[in-house]
Every structure is written in structure tokens, then in C-alpha cells.
Amino acid sequence: xxxxxxxxxxxxxxxxxxxxxxxxxxxxxxxxxxxxxxxxxxxxxxxxxxxxxxxxxxxxxxxxxxxxxxxxxxxxxxxxxxxxxxxxxxxxxxxxxxxxxxxxxxxxxxxxxxxxxxxxxxxxxxxxxxxxxxxxxxxxxxxxx
Amino acid sequence: xxxxxxxxxxxxxxxxxxxxxxxxxxxxxxxxxxxxxxxxxxxxxxxxxxxxxxxxxxxxxxxxxxxxxxxxxxxxxxxxxxxxxxxxxxxxxxxxxxxxxxxxxxxxxxxxxxxxxxxxxxxxxxxxxxxxxxxxxxxxxxxxxxxxxxxxxxxxxxxxxxxxxxxxxxxxxxxxxxxxxxxxxxxxxxxxxxxxxxxxxxxxxxxxxxxxxxxxxxxxxxxxxxxxxxxxxxxxxxxxxxxxxxxxxxxxxxxx
Numbered sequence: 001x002x003x004x005x006x007x008x009x010x011x012x013x014x015x016x017x018x019x020x021x022x023x024x025x026x027x028x029x030x031x032x033x034x035x036x037x038x039x040x041x042x043x044x045x046x047x048x049x050x051x052x053x054x055x056x057x058x059x060x061x062x063x064x065x066x067x068x069x070x071x072x073x074x075x076x077x078x079x080x081x082x083x084x085x086x087x088x089x090x091x092x093x094x095x096x097x098x099x100x101x102x103x104x105x106x107x108x109x110x111x112x113x114x115x116x117x118x119x120x121x122x123x124x125x126x127x128x129x130x131x132x133x134x135x136x137x138x139x140x141x142x143x144x145x
Numbered sequence: 146x147x148x149x150x151x152x153x154x155x156x157x158x159x160x161x162x163x164x165x166x167x168x169x170x171x172x173x174x175x176x177x178x179x180x181x182x183x184x185x186x187x188x189x190x191x192x193x194x195x196x197x198x199x200x201x202x203x204x205x206x207x208x209x210x211x212x213x214x215x216x217x218x219x220x221x222x223x224x225x226x227x228x229x230x231x232x233x234x235x236x237x238x239x240x241x242x243x244x245x246x247x248x249x250x251x252x253x254x255x256x257x258x259x260x261x262x263x264x265x266x267x268x269x270x271x272x273x274x275x276x277x278x279x280x281x282x283x284x285x286x287x288x289x290x291x292x293x294x295x296x297x298x299x300x301x302x303x304x305x306x307x308x309x310x311x312x313x314x315x316x317x318x319x320x321x322x323x324x325x326x327x328x329x330x331x332x333x334x335x336x337x338x339x340x341x342x343x344x345x346x347x348x349x350x351x352x353x354x355x356x357x358x359x360x361x362x363x364x365x366x367x368x369x370x371x372x373x374x375x376x377x378x379x380x381x382x383x384x385x386x387x388x389x390x391x392x393x394x395x396x397x398x399x400x401x
Contacts, residue, residue, distance in 0.1 A: 001160065002152050009147065014157035023270055044270040045277065052269075052280035054287065055163040064166070066241045066292035069284040076263035082241070083233035126238065 001057070003038060005031035012038065017058035019139045023047055027057055061135045065124035072123050082124070091120040094129045115140065171291035171318060174240075178212070178298045182354065182401070183315060183323045187342030189307035191330045192359040196385065197304040198226035200326075203391070203398035205248040209299040212243065214289050215254030216315070217306035218282050219265050223254045231257060240294040253293045255285070283314040290318060300401075309345050322351040326382075326401070329369045330360045336369035343377055354401065355382035362386045 003012040008031055015028035015037065023044030030037045042050070042057075050057055054069050071077070093101065104112050119136040120128050175181065184197045197213060204211040215223035224231070227246040234257065235242040243251040255265055267274075267281050295301060303323065305311045316322045325346045329339040343353060358370030361384040370381045383397040 001158055002149055002154075002156050004147060004152060006146055011152045011154045013154075045273060048269040048277045049280060052267075052277045052284055053160075053164070054167060054284045055158070055160050057158050057160075059157055059159050060163065064170075066236060066239060067288045068292075069281065070258060070288055073267045073269070073281060074258065074265065074285075075268050076260055076266045077258050078231070078260050080233050081258045082236050124236065126236070 001040075003029040003040070005034060005036060007036075008033040010034075012036075014058055017056075017138055018141065019047075020141060025050075025057060062125065062129075062132050065126075068123055091117055091125055092127050094127055096130050097128045097133060100130055100133060167287060167291065168318070168320060171287060172320070174291045174293070174295060175301070175319075177296055178301045180299070181301045181303060181319070181323045182326050183303045183305055183312060183351070184326045184328060185305040185312055185342060185346070186307065186328045186335075186339050187309065188329070188335045188338035191328050191335055191339075192385070193307075193328045194222045194226055194304050196326075196328050196357050196359060197302050198223060199389070199394045200397055200401070201227065201250045201300075201302055202248050203394035204300055204401075205246075205250050206391070206395065207398055209398075210249075210251075210297060212251040212295050212298045212301045213254075214293075214301060214303045215252070215256065216286055216289070216303050216311050218255045218285055220306060221254040221256035221259075223252060223304055224256045227252055229254075229257070234258075237294070241292055243293050243295065251293075251295060251298070253289050279310070282311075283318070286311065286314055287318045309342055312342075312346065313349070316349050316351075322346070322349045324352040324354050326354045326357065327373070327379075328357045328359055329373060331358060331365045331367040331369050333367050333369065336367065336372055339369065339373060340376070343373065347377070353377055353379040355380045357381075357383045357385060357397065359385045360387060 005012050010031050010033045012029035012031050015030050018026045025042045025047040027040045028037055101109065101113060116128055116133055116136055120132060125132055184193050186193050201211050201213050213223050215221045227250055229244045229246045229252050234244060243253050244257055245251055259265060269277060327339060327343055329335045356370050356374055356379060358381055374381045382400045385393060
């Protein structure tokens with residue numbers, strides 16, 4: 001999928017992706033010449049159709065995890081279907097991610113940590129890195145965390 | 146106005162590259178599998194899963210490393226037939242270890258992942274879910290192929306559900322149509338339904354390995370196995386009676 005600024009005859013560059021949580025998706029594209037920004041908004045069915053293919057609009061920032069679609073999208077799955085070997089089911093934190101988490105104010109750090117951990121666990125991500133945090137922040141609308 | 150292919154910068158989403166990466170992942174994961182065999186039939190209730198499980202056991206008894214992928218996502222029965230328990234699946238880096246039966250058969254099935262008695266349900270808009278549900282199931286099948294640490298196998302048996310949809314998805318995911326083992330029962334009704342499936346497999350380019358005629362010698366009358374074998378010039382590899390002994394399965398395994 002590409003976006004063309006017709007007036008400038010320039011291919012627009014991908015800006016950001018947001019998942020507001022209501023099943024829709026927003027992705028912005030910017031013309032590198034005139035600076036015009038457009039947003040592509042997809043309805044829940046369109047968003048679902050794309051995610052059912054196991055692909056990410058805007059490109060992947062985190063490598064695909066094993067059984068990602070099954071873990072993320074099946075609602076009737078067993079809680080104990082998977083056991084992350086040696087991790088007791090909980091993801092580990094990279095050094096960089098721990099440093100970043102350390103910059104979150106004390107009084108909300110536990111809550112923020114749990115949000116990221118749940119995000120990673122749900123997707124079968126075994127290690128939380130800054131890239132995982134960026135993706136989670138964008139997808140979950142956690143700007144500032 | 147320029148068209149898609151006239152825009153030289155890459156598509157940032159790289160959807161095509163993502164799909165290509167998925168296929169590469171499947172190919173790499175299956176690199177240690179000597180052969181994949183799709184067990185299929187155009188008709189439900191002919192005993193595909195039963196044949197698959199017992200064939201797998203016979204291959205394992207013969208010392209062959211064997212795996213079974215239960216591609217019947219909505220009616221999975223393979224773990225029960227193989228005696229696989231519901232222990233959590235191990236997830237070392239980058240893969241999921243298959244469950245292993247008491248006979249040493251590696252296995253993955255939606256039955257291992259779903260709550261007891263729960264249907265397979267996905268997140269997503271309920272209205273017009275038929276639009277995306279098929280794609281979601283195809284993705285699950287792709288992940289079963291590409292994300293399970295199958296290791297080195299002599300044979301990976303794929304137990305397909307009735308109908309042709311999963312077979313077609315499988316051809317697309319694998320890139321090459323897999324060899325097909327067809328299961329029928331003796332009746333004319335089964336013959337007619339299985340004929341369509343075999344025709345579709347031939348049209349797609351699959352090798353027909355042979356026919357297993359199941360539930361022979363009881364109340365079911367007909368000669369579907371022989372008729373289909375003649376029509377498609379493929380052998381009847383086994384006729385399975387209602388209470389088969391292990392040697393019957395071993396003979397089938399030897400002929401496969």
C-alpha cells in the first residue's frame with residue numbers, strides 16, 4: 001500500500017500507526033515535499049482482515065513471535081497452553097528496557113510494567129526491548145509511558 | 146497520476162515482504178522433514194483422523210520419526226487419538242515445541258490450545274465475520290507449520306478437515322501441493338464426494354499416494370475404494386475393517 005501526493009507527484013512517507021482499541025486503525029502518511037499529512041482510517045472489518053493475514057500495516061518493529069496470531073487472536077484459548085521455558089511464562093526485560101522503565105515515575109511504574117508484560121505475554125514475546133515498548137505504546141495508546 | 150508500480154520507494158508496510166518472510170519461515174522450519182503427506186477426503190465422518198493417528202503410530206513403531214499436524218482447527222481430535230496430554234507447550238526462543246505422544250509422535254493441534262469444550266473463536270468484529278475468519282484460520286495453519294519446532298522427521302502427516310478449503314490453503318502456504326493420501330468408506334455417497342476432492346488435488350498438482358478404504362466389512366455397502374482407484378490410477382493401499390489389528394496399520398505404513 002502506497003500513498004501518492006497527487007499535487008506534488010511524490011510518494012508520501014509513512015508516519016505513525018495507532019490502534020485506538022475499538023477495532024479500527026489509523027495510519028498517517030506525509031508528503032516529503034509539501035508536508036501535507038493524510039490519515040488512512042480502516043474500519044474494524046478491514047483492520048481485522050489485514051491482521052488475519054499475520055501482517056502489520058506500517059511494517060514490523062518487532063519480529064514475528066511463534067504462534068503470534070493464535071496467541072493474540074484466539075479468545076477461547078487455555079490460560080496454561082504455553083510455558084515459556086525457564087521464564088515461568090513471564091517475559092524478561094533487556095537492559096535498555098529496564099533503564100527506560102526506570103525513568104517512569106515511581107508511583108505508576110508497577111502498573112506500566114504490568115501493561116508491557118501483559119502485552120508481551122499475550123503475544124508470546126519472551127524479551128521486552130525498547131522496540132517492543134515502542135510498539136506496545138503505539139498500539140495501546142500509551143503515549144508518555 | 147502514477148500507479149503503484151511506478152512509485153519507486155518501497156512500501157513502508159512491506160506487506161509483500163512480510164508474506165514472503167512468512168513463507169520463508171515455513172520452508173526453513175520444514176527443511177528437516179523428508180516428506181509431508183496430506184490425509185484428506187471430500188467427505189466427513191470417514192475416519193481421516195483415526196487413519197492418520199494409527200498410521201502415525203505404525204510409522205513410529207517402525208522406527209520412523211513422525212509428526213502429526215491436526216489441521217482440523219474446528220474439530221480437533223488428534224491429541225485424544227494419540228494419547229497426548231494437555232501439558233503446556235514449551236516455547237524456547239523462536240519456536241514452540243510440539244507435544245509428544247507416548248509413542249514419540251510429535252503433534253500440534255488446536256485441541257492443545259483451546260479451553261476444554263470451547264469452540265475456536267477469534268477476536269474481531271462479529272458482523273460478517275466470514276470475511277476474515279477463513280484468513281485467520283489459514284494464518285493459524287501457517288503458524289502450525291512454520292512456528293512448531295518439528296525437527297527432523299521422516300513423515301509429517303497433516304490431518305485435514307472435510308472439504309477442500311484447508312487443502313487449498315495448505316497448497317498456498319507450502320508453495321508446492323503436498324502428496325495426498327485419500328480416505329474413503331465403501332459407499333457410493335462417499336465415492337462421489339471423495340472423487341471431487343481427488344479431482345481438485347489432481348488439478349492442483351498433488352501426487353495421489355493412494356486410497357485407504359475405511360470401515361470395510363460391516364453394514365456399509367459399496368466399492369468406492371476400487372472405483373476411485375481405477376478412475377485415478379492410484380492403488381488402494383489398505384482396507385481397514387471395523388476392528389483393525391496393529392498389523393493392518395503396519396502394512397499400510399510399509400506401503401506408503
